[in-house]
Amino acid sequence: MSDAYRIVAIPGDGVGPEVVGAARRVVDAVAEAFGFAVAWSDVAAGGVAIDAHGVAIRPEDVERCRNADAVLLGAVGGPAWSDPSSSVRPEQALFALRGGLGLFANLRPVTVHPSLLGASPLRPELLDGVDLLIVRELTGGIYFGDRTEPAGEPGERSALDTMPYHEREVRRIVRLACDLARSRRGRVTQVDKANVLATSRLWRTVTDEVARDYPDVAVAHQLVDSCAMLLVRRPASFDVIVTENLFGDILSDEAAVLAGSLGMLPSASLGERRTAHGVFGLYEPIHGSAPDIAGQDRANPIGTILSAAMLLRMSLGREDAAAAIEAAVGRALDDGWRTMDLADAADAHDGLVVVGTTAMATAVIQRLAAPVGLAS
Numbered sequence: 001m002s003d004a005y006r007i008v009a010i011p012g013d014g015v016g017p018e019v020v021g022a023a024r025r026v027v028d029a030v031a032e033a034f035g036f037a038v039a040w041s042d043v044a045a046g047g048v049a050i051d052a053h054g055v056a057i058r059p060e061d062v063e064r065c066r067n068a069d070a071v072l073l074g075a076v077g078g079p080a081w082s083d084p085s086s087s088v089r090p091e092q093a094l095f096a097l098r099g100g101l102g103l104f105a106n107l108r109p110v111t112v113h114p115s116l117l118g119a120s121p122l123r124p125e126l127l128d129g130v131d132l133l134i135v136r137e138l139t140g141g142i143y144f145g146d147r148t149e150p151a152g153e154p155g156e157r158s159a160l161d162t163m164p165y166h167e168r169e170v171r172r173i174v175r176l177a178c179d180l181a182r183s184r185r186g187r188v189t190q191v192d193k194a195n196v197l198a199t200s201r202l203w204r205t206v207t208d209e210v211a212r213d214y215p216d217v218a219v220a221h222q223l224v225d226s227c228a229m230l231l232v233r234r235p236a237s238f239d240v241i242v243t244e245n246l247f248g249d250i251l252s253d254e255a256a257v258l259a260g261s262l263g264m265l266p267s268a269s270l271g272e273r274r275t276a277h278g279v280f281g282l283y284e285p286i287h288g289s290a291p292d293i294a295g296q297d298r299a300n301p302i303g304t305i306l307s308a309a310m311l312l313r314m315s316l317g318r319e320d321a322a323a324a325i326e327a328a329v330g331r332a333l334d335d336g337w338r339t340m341d342l343a344d345a346a347d348a349h350d351g352l353v354v355v356g357t358t359a360m361a362t363a364v365i366q367r368l369a370a371p372v373g374l375a376s
Helices: 016-034 047-053 059-066 092-100 114-119 167-182 198-211 224-233 245-259 302-314 319-334 357-368
Strands: 005-012 038-042 070-075 105-111 131-137 147-151 158-161 187-192 218-223 240-243 266-274 279-285
Touching: 005 016, 005 047, 005 059, 016 038, 016 070, 016 302, 016 319, 016 357, 059 092, 070 302, 105 167, 105 245, 114 319, 131 167, 131 245, 167 187, 167 198, 167 240, 187 198, 187 224, 187 245, 198 218, 218 224, 224 245, 240 245, 266 302, 279 302, 302 319, 302 357, 319 357
Parallel strands: 005 038, 005 070, 070 279, 131 240, 187 218, 187 240
Antiparallel strands: 105 131, 105 266, 147 158, 266 279
């Protein structure tokens, strides 16, 4: 399989192995239908790696990821490794991957499937036309700044976190957002807290400088608190949102509820490096490891399946296979297939087919072969 696409799978913890396994089945099915091959390899990261190797991910495993065409990740973390004061924590695997692989941009598309309007907590009329993309910067900000852990006597304790940004980090993420907007509706909203934070004022200055190179893109600024409000009041007004690390983390989880469940939404973390087929990236659902339902075949695999579709499109150059998967997911939802997070257990007469992780993946695979799906 020397000419096969090389994908590293990182199942991770909790429901990660289940949803990654489901997505792999879908990718293998679409690969067979379209006549290409995928060579999978597995890497341990997160809690399972801590248990096996004493670290969240080994340097040699980061290198294995670097040598692949793309990486598909499940989720990391869980109660067994949740002590925030521990020197080794599952989330360190994410920082090691982002830094070691040069991943600076996290893309989280948010759309609402028409058949899932009732699953969202928002009124259906507010969801009409929602199609937004959150572009989150991954390498700077408060997650990477200097910090002082809590210290001192009770009543006198203090701690410190700093929020550094360099203009090169801002410039490249804003350029990416503007490039992406050109293939969408041509609007970028840069989100900050410029009335308080010096780093946000840097973001505004650099964004305005970048915008001069994109006269065809409408670039606007928005304070993060008002953006959070508008995401639930007028979500369809947004096209591309670009923002710093912490704000992007929070806003993308808020926006996820528009789709009805965290289990529905994919993401891609991209760098600047190109492979033979596309841009190198790490792809994962936005949800966590959900340890309370791990091993019970209850997790929603759609976010991971759609992440795999993004992988096919962006890193492997297989728009045909990616579109086929997305269409198959849509048909499965239209046909009433749901995982438990998308169904009302109290309504036994809603006509839905409520299934587990494995069966939902099967439903998607079965619809890959529908007449309007794959080309003959």
